[in-house]
Amino acid sequence: MIAKQDYFPLLRRRIKEIINFNSDYYEEKHLRRRVAIRMRALDMSSYREYLKLLERSPEERERLMRVLTVNVTEFFRNPETFVVIHREVLPELIRMKEENGSRVLRIWSAGCASGEEPYSLAMLVKENLGSRRDFRVRIMATDIDRDSLEKAKRGEYLEKELLGVAREYIRKYFERRGEVYRIKRELREMVTFERRDLISDRKYGAVDLILCRNVIIYFSRELKEKLFMDFYESLNPRGFLVLGKTENLSGEARKKFKIYNNVERIYRKEVGPPSPHTFPRRY
Ligand SMILES: C[S@@+](CC[C@H](N)C(=O)[O-])C[C@H]1O[C@@H](n2cnc3c(N)ncnc32)[C@H](O)[C@@H]1O
Structure with missing residues (x-):
């Protein structure tokens, strides 16, 4: 046979x-x-x-x-987006805080999987703040998947998982123990991980920057539209929302948010009456 x-x-x-x-x-x-x-x-x-x-x-x-790709993630996924966050979004938020006298920066990584996204953000916040100690930074990282969150909390990765991380950052922000690279404590302490379902659980408030990337692909249109409005409510005025590279804002939120960077899917919470030309017609 x-x-x-x-x-x-x-x-x-x-x-x-x-x-x-x-x-x-x-x-x-x-x-x-x-x-x-x-x-x-x-x-x-x-x-x-x-x-x-x-x-x-x-x-x-x-x-x-x-x-x-349901749980797939990587450090600095879509690096071009992180370049804009590093060079424009974070400096702008820090500048705004200085202007209004606040020294608290709140970031939410919604659908953080095994932690690569919030830790990437933590590295960029550190880079932007340099040796400044006057800011209190909190990165809330949430996901529905307990196994991913366990890995995220450990903050341990193998070399092959660090492909997107610059050597300099590996030196600065990881400590190596044999095969394993562990995120340094100073960075781990910036991030709190929590299990939250984006569909049914409470949202955070007073957030300056939300990343919700590659999470909502399975959500119905109505659910997405509701979630975008929830994010709008969660954000401080002039706060930023970042979606995945292939995702679009839809529904009521299109009138509320202003496009900050169309290619990188970065939106900003509009203050004052929204402009009727916020979105190009065929966007
Ligand atoms: C593809 S990963 C994206 C990870 C990261 N944001 C990125 O772009 O690399 C999608 C994550 O969304 C999470 N997720 C899916 N549905 C969710 C829900 N209803 N609430 C919270 N997290 C959810 C999954 O568990 C998974 O970890």
């Missing part, structure tokens, strides 16, 4: 090639489980059949990508 060919290795290679998802970093078991989610939804039982569909259907490639 001829053994049945296992198409999974081929599928795995093609996933890397055609949907640009680096499957090398993932355990085979994990990948098989994720692919199985899509196959079940399609009532398919063979990898070969699924691969055929993947090759011909851009929609399926998109769907699989979403399933695969």
